Amino acid sequence: MDVFPARALRPAVLVCSAALVCGCSTFGSPGGTADAARTAADAAAVPGPVNDLESAYQRVIKDVLPSVVQIQADEDLGSGVVYDDKGHIVTNAHVVGQATTFQVTTADDEQPLTASLVRSYPEQDLAVIRLDKAPKGLRAAVFGDSATVQVGHIVLAMGSPLGLSSSVTQGIVSATGRTVSEGQTDGGTGATIGDMVQTSAAINPGNSGGALVNLAGRVIGIPTLAAADPGLGGAMAPGIGFAIPASTVRKIADQIVRTGKVTDSGRASLGITGRTVVDDAYRATGVALVEVQSGGAASRAGLRAGDVVTGLGTADITSVTTLSEALAAKRPGDRATVTFTRDGVGGTAEVTLGEQ
Known part of the structure; x- marks a missing residue:
């Protein structure tokens, strides 16, 4: 399975046409009474739990959607x-790309606002920009506690898919604790x-950089990647x-x-600094250490340039990507066994x- 950044490649202009049928009826006429009766009957036919869920969706959308903006960076x-409320906006690093100035459109006003880059942090695919002039009433979103997110929780994704601003989709939390490597194609940063x-x-x-929101109205994540099926030619x-x-977003954005x-x-x-080693059949077999930073974790453990890492803890290391994924699952200060070869002889350390 591949993943790619969920950013629109170019602004999309969509023109929708609809036939409008206007009808008039005199107040109190039989037609008006019948329409009112049908509306009441339709409402009564909807089960209470459905009404409750719809109300929850609408409440969350009303509360959070004004805090979700559309960002135009270059094209x-x-x-x-x-x-x-000072005008800081968090988004993905792959959304801002190399740009330093932006046009921002809020849900409440179609007139774009100007913004400037504060900092991009591609290693975690996050960035912060700031509105040059924050409008009155700008509403900040409330970020939730990642530790409370559970599989099965209902969530809403809010953003501007294909340039359709203030769009909302619904689903559940399917899994937590995933480690995902983002490709560098389609504008990705290559982050793990x-x-x-x-x-x-x-x-x-x-949708990239938007909000994944629970029914308590808390942002629990920043939508960043969508999966693609290689068997279907890379189709989503x-x-x-x-x-x-959210915990990672807050840590970096703060x-x-x-x-x-x-x-x-x-x-x-x-x-x-490493590079992927391949065998005679061009299969990835490990990570060769090109440079070992003086005083770094590998250096302190006795590893040196030329060693080929093939394992970290219980994870097999065959490429720079698998090494990045294994490290992403750990924290600075953790101890791990590195399996490596040196001049054809295997060893462990x-x-x-350390910290990146």
Whole structure:
């Protein structure tokens, strides 16, 4: 299964036409009475639990959708979430790309606002931009506690799929704790992101950077990736999308807002630069250490340039991607056994992981 950023490649202009049928009836006429009676009957026919669920959806949409914006960066479109009343907006790094200025459209006003980049952090595919002038009444979203997210929770995905601003889709939390590697094609950053929330809510190009929201009106994640099925020529796999968890979003965004940079990533690191090694059949077989940072985790464990890492803990390491995924599942300070070969001879080293 492949994943790709859910950002629109280009703004889409969609023209919808509809036939409007206008009818008039005198107040109190038999037709008007019959219509009112049918409306009352239809409402009575809807079970109470359905009405309750619909009301919950509508309440959440009313509360949160004004905090979800559309972002235009150069020629690309994505989504964002208002982070505070000072005009900070959190989104994906692949949405902002290389741009430093943006046009932002809120749910309440079609007139675009200008914004500037505060910081992009591609390693976690997150970025913060700031409105040059925050409008009065700007409403910040409330971010939830990732620890409370459970499989089966009903969620709503809000954003601008294909440029259709203020769109909402519905699904459930399908899984938690997913580690997903984002490709560098289609504008991706190549990041490997841990603890992602998997959802069945439809995530399409343009949803990236928007909000995945629970029925308590809390943002539990930032929709970032949608799955593609290689067996179908890379076509999207419906109902498989991924969101960066709220805890990670808050950790990174808080640092960017406060200091303009990220100094505490929470990401484990070996302190190496590596490349994928392939055998005679062009199969990936490990990661060769091209550079070992002095004083880093690998250096302290006795690893050196030229070693080929083939395992980290219980994970088999065959490529730079699998090494990134194994590290994404760990935390700085964790201890792990690294399996490697040196000059054709196998060995192991106990490593205390550093921070990226």
